[in-house]
Amino acid sequence: MHMAPGGNDKPGEKKVADDLEPYRRLVELQKQMIELAEKHEEAKRRRDALHEEVVRTVVNRRRANRNWRHYLPPPAARLLELIPGFPAGKPDPDTLNHKSSSLSW
Numbered sequence: 001m002h003m004a005p006g007g008n009d010k011p012g013e014k015k016v017a018d019d020l021e022p023y024r025r026l027v028e029l030q031k032q033m034i035e036l037a038e039k040h041e042e043a044k045r046r047r048d049a050l051h052e053e054v055v056r057t058v059v060n061r062r063r064a065n066r067n068w069r070h071y072l073p074p075p076a077a078r079l080l081e082l083i084p085g086f087p088a089g090k091p092d093p094d095t096l097n098h099k100s101s102s103l104s105w
Contacts, residue, residue, distance in 0.1 A: 072080070
């Protein structure tokens with residue numbers, strides 16, 4: 001049997017290679033999924049770190065200035081004082097405990 005140069009001497013090899021192509025694509029997709037899962041975990045870690053930084057900043061600002069009026073324009077502060085049971089002056093120190101009233105996202 002005479003073969004042309006560069007020809008395939010085993011006709012079944014082409015069929016086997018074609019049959020394996022879906023599996024190669026599957027392996028490639030699995031690699032991409034693993035990479036995306038790792039990026040997702042890293043993004044969650046960054047999000048959690050940012051959340052903690054925001055909570056610390058809010059708590060530190062509350063501790064630095066315990067009077068809520070500082071954050072409101074004067075008309076809004078006066079309106080809130082009219083609400084029965086609303087703390088008129090400095091807030092209760094227990095409300096400043098960031099563990100009991102942590103921001104939730």
